[in-house]
Amino acid sequence: MILTNKRVAIIGSGIAGLSCAHELQTHGFAVTLFDKSKGVGGRMSHRYFGDWEADHGAQYFTARDPLFQSEVAQWVQAEVAKPWSGRIVTFGGGNAMDKPSDATRYVGIPAMTSPAKHLARNLNVQTQHTVVDLHRTNDLWKITTKERGQLPDAFEYLVLAIPSVQAERLIGKYSATLKAICQEVVMLPCWTLLAYLKEPLPLPFDAAFVEGSVFSSLARDNSKPNRPVYETWVAQASHAWSAAHVDHTQFEIEPILIQAFQELTGVEPNLHQSHLWRYAKLEQPNQREFALDPSIAVGMCGDWLKSSTVEGAWLSGYRLAQELRQTL
Numbered sequence: 001m002i003l004t005n006k007r008v009a010i011i012g013s014g015i016a017g018l019s020c021a022h023e024l025q026t027h028g029f030a031v032t033l034f035d036k037s038k039g040v041g042g043r044m045s046h047r048y049f050g051d052w053e054a055d056h057g058a059q060y061f062t063a064r065d066p067l068f069q070s071e072v073a074q075w076v077q078a079e080v081a082k083p084w085s086g087r088i089v090t091f092g093g094g095n096a097m098d099k100p101s102d103a104t105r106y107v108g109i110p111a112m113t114s115p116a117k118h119l120a121r122n123l124n125v126q127t128q129h130t131v132v133d134l135h136r137t138n139d140l141w142k143i144t145t146k147e148r149g150q151l152p153d154a155f156e157y158l159v160l161a162i163p164s165v166q167a168e169r170l171i172g173k174y175s176a177t178l179k180a181i182c183q184e185v186v187m188l189p190c191w192t193l194l195a196y197l198k199e200p201l202p203l204p205f206d207a208a209f210v211e212g213s214v215f216s217s218l219a220r221d222n223s224k225p226n227r228p229v230y231e232t233w234v235a236q237a238s239h240a241w242s243a244a245h246v247d248h249t250q251f252e253i254e255p256i257l258i259q260a261f262q263e264l265t266g267v268e269p270n271l272h273q274s275h276l277w278r279y280a281k282l283e284q285p286n287q288r289e290f291a292l293d294p295s296i297a298v299g300m301c302g303d304w305l306k307s308s309t310v311e312g313a314w315l316s317g318y319r320l321a322q323e324l325r326q327t328l
């Protein structure tokens with residue numbers, strides 16, 4: 001039985017929800033996370049397709065804020081992240097030009113989900129719980145999921161660590177303030193092609209910011225440390241192209257993505273998968289970092305309140321946890 005009066009439900013176990021949960025639990029809150037997926041990590045995703053696998057969402061991350069730098073140092077120490085020294089270029093019209101970074105590029109080890117799994121290791125995460133409704137009675141929150149109906153547990157505090165559109169659907173009827181904050185931002189989609197090739201692609205780089213194509217970026221997954229050796233590439237369509245094709249089916253889009261991949265690389269994938277990230281990235285960075293409505297004890301965090309990066313999402317969750325500790 002939970003005896004603390006600091007019970008917190010966090011909806012979403014992406015890196016923002018996990019960072020918030022970790023910080024709150026460290027300071028005595030009783031935290032339960034709920035996620036609709038089978039595992040943690042959200043858009044830091046990795047997919048397995050029988051005989052092959054690849055990072056599917058975020059391809060790498062950087063750490064510029066000292067707080068996040070020290071978090072990443074712990075991930076490296078725990079061997080769930082490593083620097084990635086792949087050659088990254090801008091690529092267009094057959095020409096590749098180096099694109100150096102002022103910051104180290106890191107990847108999860110052995111997959112981009114690994115830092116999230118590391119953060120979740122001592123947390124109570126309820127996966128395959130799609131939250132479809134919230135109820136507030138006697139200053140307590142109750143949660144209804146698609147899979148199990150209304151859950152018996154009640155919580156003093158609630159955190160929404162999910163993209164803005166999904167957060168608004170759940171909290172809009174309870175808080176005009178939070179609803180308005182959700183409506184401030186635009187999140188852009190991204191069609192993604194994952195390609196397996198029997199032979200290595202004869203391209204002189206490991207990742208590229210692409211110009212003049214359906215795709216805006218390419219990454220050679222097997223160039224990252226601790227990955228399988230066979231050749232896999234992840235190609236992400238530009239946000240503009242993805243937005244123009246957001247209502248198309250996978251069946252319609254996949255042949256277009258394969259043709260664009262062939263035009264760009266000269267090779268047709270031997271195996272492929274495609275996916276639409278409906279809320280992939282934020283249109284413009286946000287200065288808020290997090291949002292809080294103390295009158296109903298609800299906070300919101302996520303990349304969409306800071307910047308669409310792993311670092312932005314982690315910082316948003318961490319800063320919300322700090323604020324909750326002080327405010328509530």
Ligand SMILES: Cc1cc2nc3c(=O)[nH]c(=O)nc-3n(C[C@H](O)[C@H](O)[C@H](O)COP(=O)(O)OP(=O)(O)OC[C@H]3O[C@@H](n4cnc5c(N)ncnc54)[C@H](O)[C@@H]3O)c2cc1C
Pocket residue numbers: 011012013014015016017034035036037040041042043044056057058059060061062129130131132161162163166190192236277279280281301302303304307308309310311313
């Ligand atoms: C294609 C792509 C490429 C990217 N590339 C990079 C990159 O190279 N570098 C970089 O730093 N960042 C990159 N990003 C951005 C980065 O992945 C995100 O900014 C970050 O992972 C967002 O974390 P989050 O916790 O805010 O949200 P998410 O990771 O989206 O987590 C939200 C979680 O909430 C869950 N959820 C949603 N609704 C519900 C509900 N109703 N009930 C229960 N659970 C729910 C979801 O399943 C998910 O697990 C990329 C993103 C995409 C999509």
